[in-house]
Amino acid sequence: MNLILSELKLIFRSRLSLVTLVFLFCISTLSIGLGIKELHKQQHTIESLEPLHEQDVALLAERFKKEKNGGEAGDAAYYTFFYTWDAPPAEAFAALGLRDVAPYVLRIRALGLQAQLYEGESFNPELTLPGRFDFAFVLIYLSPLFIIALLHDLISSEKQSGRLRLLGSLPRFGARSWTLKAALRYLLVFFALVTPLIIGAIYLSVSLSTLLGFIAITLLYMAFWFGLSLWIISRGWHSVTNATTLVSLWVMLTLILPTLSNLVITRKVPVAQGVDLMLTQRQTIHSAWEIPREITMQQFFIHHPEWKDTAPLPPTFHWKWYFAFHQLGDESVERDFQAYRQGLLKRQQWTNRLGWFLPGVSAQTTLHRFANTDLLSQLDYQDQIIKYHQSIRNFYYHYLFNETPFYYADFQKRPEFQPEPKASTVSVSELLPLTLLSIIFLILGIYGLSRPQLK
Template identity: 30%
Template sequence: MIRLVFQNFIRSNSVKIGLLFLLLAGVISLFIGKQFIEKQKQNIIETDIYQKEQIAKNVEFHKDDIGLLLYYLKFSLVNEIPEITGLSIGQRDVNASIKSVSILGLEGQKYDTELTNPYNLLLGNLDFSFVLIFLFPLIIIAFTFNIISEEKESGTWRIVSVQSKTPFRIILRLFLVRFLAVLMILLFLIFMAILILSIPLDIAFWEFLGMSVGYILVWFGICFWVASLHRHSNFNAVILFSIWIFFIIILPATVNNYLVTTYPVPEALETTLKQRKGYHEKWDMDKKATMDKFFAHYPQFKSFAKDNEGFNWLWYYAMQQMGDDESAGYAKELQQKLEQRTIVSSNIARYVPALHMQIQLNEIAKSGLTNQLNFLEATNKFHEKNRLYFYPKIFNSEPVESENWKAIQIEKFSDKRYSNPLRLYFPLLVFIFLFGGLGWFNFNKNKRLV
């Protein structure tokens, strides 16, 4: 029976076109993801080469003054990009995955990013998560909106229901065939993703696959419930597309507007300007006030205190540090607001399947806001580590050749993400059982219509 139903379903030209469209869009999204990953990896290679070259050149030009040398040198930290990021690029196309910072004031450097065409950023990337979240539901709707109503409108459903003792099973078979067709496309695209993107079969991969199947089941549950209302095809199409627009466009836009209004984020530019002001105004202030604040922050460097009134690197780097210290309040406020947005959006997303999918897929692919915040925190630690390593060398006026500059390499940050299966799958399971249960209840309540 299933075989006959499947053959009858797949025979339709519209079905073939729909599946081909989904397949084509999915394959294109995989190659877009591959292109993005390759570009990022090439950037890392070029950054490594550039860091070695600029260190070598500056060491040659400033071999007599380590303080002046470290004014120019930059050290790079890389936010590692797993292959699965190619499936859900998230905010990686906006936020830089490489931070190259000197030991000068950090807040003026931390938010630097790549120059990118803003029109391209507005359109975003056609990654696999977009195809899954936006296009798969449309195909499911197209395959199921008239699954029963068309038979009733043509008069053939009455014959089917009379000949079968359990017409409800026929309905389940019709939905099962369509689910299997969509699932085959999904699994084929995931298989292609493994080959094209070289995705390892680790826990992140299985989480991504599980979320994808769950999301498809949510939309089949919604379509199953609408079919159980026993309305005509036009009504089913309108209500299903309205649900799609509500879940995919209206609700996420409303949530975003709520977050922007409730948790206004101070601009990164504000923090940068505050840092620069805190540094530049120190040129006109009493040196002792600057040094006292610096030694309060780093008491271990009091032994390097200098009494001379002229320029010295201890005072200069103390001014840089004070710029960071005086902008620390703005930086902390920025991070706290972003963290609040992340927490609130995740909590609200539990009730919005599309939004929940987007956030969780980005988290799995390490391309979400949480990853970026963790990377910025790692940048803070990386910068501080370099400062504490080079400050004594600068303040003690050590020879440039005493340091093995060739041994300095770019460093990598690996985001250690611990999954919570309940947080991933529970919201999807709630929607699956909710709409599936409502559909089952309606079909059993109106058996005479079935």
């Protein structure tokens, strides 16, 4: 116990160590604060837009209130927007993931859906680099630098000052002493990182299982960098050489290799942009104006035979024909849509495989999965929109194909969007790559401390 207290005093007497730990605590606190702020901002945006949307619908409904015999259902279907949203989970405060680039609010109509899903897309979100300044960013990109600052001269400073041989001559000084020194620094870095995280999780009422998942990832990722640092500093090099080598490894493992790997995955798994689906769908829709209407309806009835026996089209314009070729436009790109999604998922699979070699990639993907802010969560929101859009179409088709007038009271019958609750679905196997890398390099680091020249 006395040895631990003495070592702690030495750590806190070192200006570099003290500044490093305090600065790490400050930026960890800042990242948590910014994450909570972004969470509240997104929630406020969702809540403030909903009444504005309802006002728009109410103004449209007023037009139908004056129609005693009812109005055209097609007018209501064409002009009415429906509000969808993807509320931020509390866990997202620590790892925002794709929530800063993917839409979390989308207003849709009964028209072709593909164009509405991607008309705001101007980039491919999976290609974005580090992202916002959140806890995940601090842990993955910055914490290794603080670990390097604390460990790079742990042994070399004693050697350069001439105290290493003296320490080695002491009867109880050896690998255990170096391990104790490293372990205390490990715990101090851990508490500097995790204390703000725990406070933020309690404030937002994050589930205990998710918080423990965040803590486990932090422990494992730090263990990797401590093990790697111990192995390097046990080589017997000078402090400058240790620092240069470790920073070079940091650049390679967190910046260069992930970026190059991302480029390789992008080339290996080519995926068209969502905007390409939008353009193809719109081209199909626009071409319907040049095709005989009977042909369009026959194609529509193939997949929707329930409306086949309804009244034929009049010689003039009819809304059911208009919405029929919009649905055909969506169906014409269904294969491309599935291929697009499969391509994104395949890229995600390759990214997960990189986690077996790059600890930063493994930690980041697992953090985003715990926080429900990854690609799977984004696609889940998209699936909810698709399901909701189909219920909107079915609602209006009843009026359109049965030639039923649409009254003011019918606006209250509109289907409402009900977002499905999200739950973290991280399996133990997803932590396996990071766990193995951490154990391997931690063993190497501890083994390096047992080198004869350090005794």
